[in-house]
Amino acid sequence: MAANISYLEEISTKYGSTCGLHDSxxxxxxxxxxxxxxxxxxCFTARLACRFRLIRKAKKSLRGLSVFMVWEEYLNAxxxxxxLVAMVLFELSATYGIGQHLCDLGFDDNLVTFVNDTSxxxxxxxPPVYFIDLLNNHNNTLNHxxxxxxxxxxxxxxxxxxxxxxxxxxxxxxxxxxxxxxVCSMLAIFAFNNQFxxxxxxxLGILSISYCVVTATLGFLETNPVQASWNITTARIxxxxxxxxxxxTGWTKAAIDCAxxxxxxxxxARMQMxxxxxxxxxxxxxxxxxxxxxxxxxxxxxxxxxxxxxxxNAVVPLIYTMDQMTASLVCxxxxxxxxxxxxxxxxxxxxxxxxxxxxPAPENDRTVNQxxxxxxxxSALVFQYADVMxxxxxxxxxxxxxxxxxxxKPYVGSDNRSTASFGGSAISEKExx
Numbered sequence: 024m025a026a027n028i029s030y031l032e033e034i035s036t037k038y039g040s041t042c043g044l045h046d047s048x049x050x051x052x053x054x055x056x057x058x059x060x061x062x063x064x065x066c067f068t069a070r071l072a073c074r075f076r077l078i079r080k081a082k083k084s085l086r087g088l089s090v091f092m093v094w095e096e097y098l099n100a101x102x103x104x105x106x107l108v109a110m111v112l113f114e115l116s117a118t119y120g121i122g123q124h125l126c127d128l129g130f131d132d133n134l135v136t137f138v139n140d141t142s143x144x145x146x147x148x149x150p151p152v153y154f155i156d157l158l159n160n161h162n163n164t165l166n167h168x169x170x171x172x173x174x175x176x177x178x179x180x181x182x183x184x185x186x187x188x189x190x191x192x193x194x195x196x197x198x199x200x201x202x203x204x205x206v207c208s209m210l211a212i213f214a215f216n217n218q219f220x221x222x223x224x225x226x227l228g229i230l231s232i233s234y235c236v237v238t239a240t241l242g243f244l245e246t247n248p249v250q251a252s253w254n255i256t257t258a259r260i261x262x263x264x265x266x267x268x269x270x271x272t273g274w275t276k277a278a279i280d281c282a283x284x285x286x287x288x289x290x291x292a293r294m295q296m297x298x299x300x301x302x303x304x305x306x307x308x309x310x311x312x313x314x315x316x317x318x319x320x321x322x323x324x325x326x327x328x329x330x331x332x333x334x335x336n337a338v339v340p341l342i343y344t345m346d347q348m349t350a351s352l353v354c355x356x357x358x359x360x361x362x363x364x365x366x367x368x369x370x371x372x373x374x375x376x377x378x379x380x381x382x383p384a385p386e387n388d389r390t391v392n393q394x395x396x397x398x399x400x401x402s403a404l405v406f407q408y409a410d411v412m413x414x415x416x417x418x419x420x421x422x423x424x425x426x427x428x429x430x431x432k433p434y435v436g437s438d439n440r441s442t443a444s445f446g447g448s449a450i451s452e453k454e455x456x
Contacts, residue, residue: 028142029154030255031177034125034331035138048338049122055342056110059349067103070356091211095204099355102200106348109193113341116186120179124335129176137169155256177256183334184253187341192239194348198276199235201351203228205283208355213290224286230279238272266329273322280315280351284308307358314351321347 074096113121120128138154145157152160158170206228213220245268246252251259287308291301321343327336 027258027260029258032142032154035135037331047123049117052117052122056114056345059345060110063349066353066356070359073359091207095207098200098204102197105193105197109190110345112186112190116183120183120334122338125332129172134172153258180255181253195235195239197348199231201355202231209286227282234276241268269325277318284311310354310357314354317347317350
């Protein structure tokens with residue numbers, strides 16, 4: 024446990040003067056955060072445009088696979104909301120001093136000397152008193168100018184810390200909700216009829232919730248009393264190292280994210296489809312590796328959160344935190360944007376190779392166009408990402424016509440308009456309408 028002194032006394036005794044270094048990272052905070060917000064809003068809008076019609080149909084059913092789809096979208100929307108709140112709070116903290124040196128905020132050499140002298144005076148009282156008690160009880164005998172400057176600095180610093188703690192809470196909730204959205208997506212697409220995958224994905228969901236609870240709780244209870252974390256004049260005892268806490272929980276989150284990635288890649292690798300489509304889908308689902316990489320970069324820069332010139336040094340790890348949160352939500356939504364990608368490819372294809380006017384052949388009721396986004400919502404794969412469906416089964420599936428869990432077969436009891444499914448489950452169009 025650390026000594027029972029205030030954070031203000033701690034940074035004053037280890038103070039390295041930053042006066043004269045008038046560079047600021049406030050502009051970086053506004054610029055990077057605004058870019059992250061714009062990218063996130065654009066991606067969320069595109070996702071909503073692609074999924075709105077399917078969500079409306081799924082909400083009418085609210086059973087089977089459609090439940091997972093609806094919850095996936097609700098959780099993703101909540102994750103985006105908390106991410107945007109975290110970014111707004113980060114920008115507000117920049118308004119009150121984050122991005123500037125402590126000296127530029129008023130904690131200059133004169134104020135440091137005043138804090139050190141007052142702290143020594145408090146320690147030599149009989150009996151010894153805390154710094155803040157001496158400051159409050161002997162206000163008339165101290166330098167009034169220094170006392171006023173100290174109060175102004177501590178009030179601004181306290182507000183910054185409160186904003187950053189709120190930002191941290193929103194970040195933790197957002198990345199947890201994005202993981203739970205991923206759980207619903209994988210349960211609907213890949214693990215609905217596979218007991219092992221279902222248990223594996225649900226376990227990852229439980230671990231994600233546990234991570235959120237443990238990280239948020241320990242993050243706010245690292246000092247005794249709790250308010251000493253943001254009230255820097257209050258004497259405190261550090262119950263554990265905040266650096267070890269955030270580093271440990273950060274690597275735990277990276278391990279959970281890494282455990283999610285193999286599920287879609289494994290299932291897609293087993294499906295028999297055109298190589299180009301398989302590579303495209305595996306690339307879209309594997310894009311979570313980008314968010315994982317940014318999370319690791321963030322972990323390597325966490326030291327700035329625990330230094331002395333914290334208002335300036337904390338900017339880099341916090342910017343990487345916002346980048347990682349944005350990348351995680353964007354990469355999670357990439358596979359859902361298949362219809363937009365298909366339309367763009369179709370436009371370019373028509374410009375390069377003009378399509379001749381050929382009278383379309385009559386459609387059979389049982390014919391399924393596997394190369395386009397279909398109106399039918401018959402299976403989990405069509406619910407989520409229409410391009411995944413193929414007129415095939417996994418490469419290692421038996422050819423004897425036995426009821427394998429990966430066979431594409433019609434929904435039992437449905438009419439001719441029911442669609443194929445992956446894993447033997449489907450919902451007919453009548454049920455959806």
